[in-house]
Amino acid sequence: MPPLLPLLVLSVLASASASAEQDVYALGKLKAALVSDTTPALADWDLAAAPPAHCSFRGVSCDSAARVVGINLTGMPLHGGSLPPEVALLDALENLTVAACSLEGSLPASLAALPALRHLNISNNNFTGPFPVPIGAGEPYFPVLEFVDAYNNNLSGPLPPFGAAHTRLRYLHLGGNYFSGVIRESYADLAALEYLGLNGNSLSGCVPASLARLKRLREMYIGYFNMFNGGVPPELGELHSLVRLDMSSCNLTGPIPPELGQLAHLDTLFLQMNRLSGEIPTQIAGLKNLKSMDLSMNELTGEIPAGLANLTSLTLLHLFRNHLHGNIPEFVANLPNLEVLQLWENNLTGQLPAGLGKNSPLKMLDVAINHLTGQIPPELCAHGTLEALVLMENCLSGPIPGSLAACKTLKQIRLGKNMFSTSSVPAQLFDLEEAKANMLELTKVVLTSQL
Numbered sequence: 320m321p322p323l324l325p326l327l328v329l330s331v332l333a334s335a336s337a338s339a340e341q342d343v344y345a346l347g348k349l350k351a352a353l354v355s356d357t358t359p360a361l362a363d364w365d366l367a368a369a370p371p372a373h374c375s376f377r378g379v380s381c382d383s384a385a386r387v388v389g390i391n392l393t394g395m396p397l398h399g400g401s402l403p404p405e406v407a408l409l410d411a412l413e414n415l416t417v418a419a420c421s422l423e424g425s426l427p428a429s430l431a432a433l434p435a436l437r438h439l440n441i442s443n444n445n446f447t448g449p450f451p452v453p454i455g456a457g458e459p460y461f462p463v464l465e466f467v468d469a470y471n472n473n474l475s476g477p478l479p480p481f482g483a484a485h486t487r488l489r490y491l492h493l494g495g496n497y498f499s500g501v502i503r504e505s506y507a508d509l510a511a512l513e514y515l516g517l518n519g520n521s522l523s524g525c526v527p528a529s530l531a532r533l534k535r536l537r538e539m540y541i542g543y544f545n546m547f548n549g550g551v552p553p554e555l556g557e558l559h560s561l562v563r564l565d566m567s568s569c570n571l572t573g574p575i576p577p578e579l580g581q582l583a584h585l586d587t588l589f590l591q592m593n594r595l596s597g598e599i600p601t602q603i604a605g606l607k608n609l610k611s612m613d614l615s616m617n618e619l620t621g622e623i624p625a626g627l628a629n630l631t632s633l634t635l636l637h638l639f640r641n642h643l644h645g646n647i648p649e650f651v652a653n654l655p656n657l658e659v660l661q662l663w664e665n666n667l668t669g670q671l672p673a674g675l676g677k678n679s680p681l682k683m684l685d686v687a688i689n690h691l692t693g694q695i696p697p698e699l700c701a702h703g704t705l706e707a708l709v710l711m712e713n714c715l716s717g718p719i720p721g722s723l724a725a726c727k728t729l730k731q732i733r734l735g736k737n738m739f740s741t742s743s744v745p746a747q748l749f750d751l752e753e754a755k756a757n758m759l760e761l762t763k764v765v766l767t768s769q770l
Contacts, residue, residue, distance in 0.1 A: 700726035
């Protein structure tokens with residue numbers, strides 16, 4: 320009998336006249352499913368009150384005809400509550416937001432039949448089972464949906480069957496669940512889509528090259544725990560509206576496509592923790608608006624491309640744990656906005672650029688476990704922003720600059736396993752911990768030397 324309940328609800332929807340009384344009835348069913356006997360939530364939902372009193376219930380909004388058009392219960396502690404099939408009786412409902420309410424159970428199939436629903440936010444709950452699918456042939460399936468956020472639940476099964484019919488859908492976040500199978504080819508037909516979040520699932524197969532048809536897409540997150548075959552489709556370079564691309568930790572192989580250099584609006588490129596190989600393409604220099612680039616923990620080879628000098632908006636550059644060789648280019652010291660530079664565990668040689676820290680508000684420098692020689696640049700803290708300096712396991716030598724001892728922002732410094740003379744350590748370096756006025760925490764000072 321339970322499987323007939325969604326059909327019964329739809330039958331009631333078809334036969335009942337749209338009315339505020341119908342909404343009050345549906346709110347009663349909703350309250351009964353959401354609230355346990357021990358939970359004081361929704362205490363003001365007095366279902367004995369006549370319409371339009373229900374429009375004053377907490378989290379409920381109505382239109383001029385006293386029809387319920389919005390329910391927003393964000394953050395309300397509804398531990399153990401669930402969504403009942405009768406939610407589909409709210410046939411004027413445009414916005415259903417029950418984020419971070421500790422809701423459980425499965426999502427009712429009847430949810431997909433809501434004729435006016437534009438905004439659905441069920442994020443940060445404990446919903447299980449599949450996302451609703453069409454109840455039957457010819458039945459409506461979220462016909463006017465524009466926004467879906469189901470992030471951080473326990474949903475499973477295949478991704479929901481959105482496609483070309485969903486001409487209004489512009490935001491789709493299904494990350495942080497257990498969806499499995501492939502990324503549906505039909506997602507490439509979501510012509511209005513601006514945000515796609517599929518990260519943190521159990522997806523497999525290849526990343527569809529057809530996603531390049533999403534010409535309005537601004538943000539795409541498809542990494543973390545997904546395990547794709549193959550690499551980054553070169554066609555993604557056609558996503559000219561893209562601002563953020565995160566394909567981290569999802570088993571990607573092969574080279575970084577040079578076509579990504581065509582993404583002129585991109586400000587974030589995260590491809591870390593994959594198995595990408597080959598050299599960093601020089602075409603990356605075309606990403607003039609790039610602020611954060613993380614290519615760490617791959618199998619990249621070659622040198623740091625000279626074209627990265629064009630990335631003058633760059634604040635974060637992570638290339639650590641690859642197989643890069645050659646010098647750290649001098650232009651790195653001239654990137655005016657650089658705050659974080661992590662190049663550790665490569666095969667880099669030569670000296671640190673002498674001007675590091677002079678021309679940018681450097682906060683963190685980590686070049687540990689390379690083959691660097693020469694001295695520590697004297698102006699690493701010229702902007703008074705340096706917090707972490709990790710130079711250990713290189714072949715650095717010479718004196719330790721006294722300017723580091725005057726750097727009141729410094730919290731971590733690791734210089735061990737180099738060739739510094741212990742007599743070159745400024746005594747004031749050990750006074751940093753006493754700078755209480757600056758709330759400093761000198762967490763670790765390692766100055767052991769290889770003599």
